[in-house]
Amino acid sequence: PDDATAVKTWVRDRRGFSLSQLSSVAAEFRVTTNNGRPFSTAASPYTLQGTAPVKVDAITVNGSEVSATWTDVTSWSIDVDLAPGQNTLVFKGWDSRSAEIPGMEDSIRVTYTGP
Numbered sequence: 463p464d465d466a467t468a469v470k471t472w473v474r475d476r477r478g479f480s481l482s483q484l485s486s487v488a489a490e491f492r493v494t495t496n497n498g499r500p501f502s503t504a505a506s507p508y509t510l511q512g513t514a515p516v517k518v519d520a521i522t523v524n525g526s527e528v529s530a531t532w533t534d535v536t537s538w539s540i541d542v543d544l545a546p547g548q549n550t551l552v553f554k555g556w557d558s559r560s561a562e563i564p565g566m567e568d569s570i571r572v573t574y575t576g577p
Contacts, residue, residue, distance in 0.1 A: 489536035518555035
């Protein structure tokens with residue numbers, strides 16, 4: 463019984479410490495490529511970049527889950543295939559339970575000028 467109590471106390475304390483450390487790593491959910499402003503490119507796929515808080519586990523683009531590369535704790539990059547002409551790309555953040563996180567959404571308009 464004493465060992466179990468000690469372990470529970472340790473886990474509780476470590477959880478509190480971990481949460482306090484994560485709160486210091488704040489980031490908005492946003493597309494940072496071209497400062498989030500519309501742009502044109504002749505490249506497809508095109509790598510877009512952004513930031514997300516640590517609670518974001520997965521990202522979708524226009525409703526489809528994509529493979530994000532996490533370049534640090536809060537920064538991501540995603541390769542997106544572009545259709546000819548104007549592409550409105552809507553990014554959403556999801557948690558580890560596959561639930562959409564309210565407020566974790568941003569979009570950008572990319573015009574594909576390539577062949």
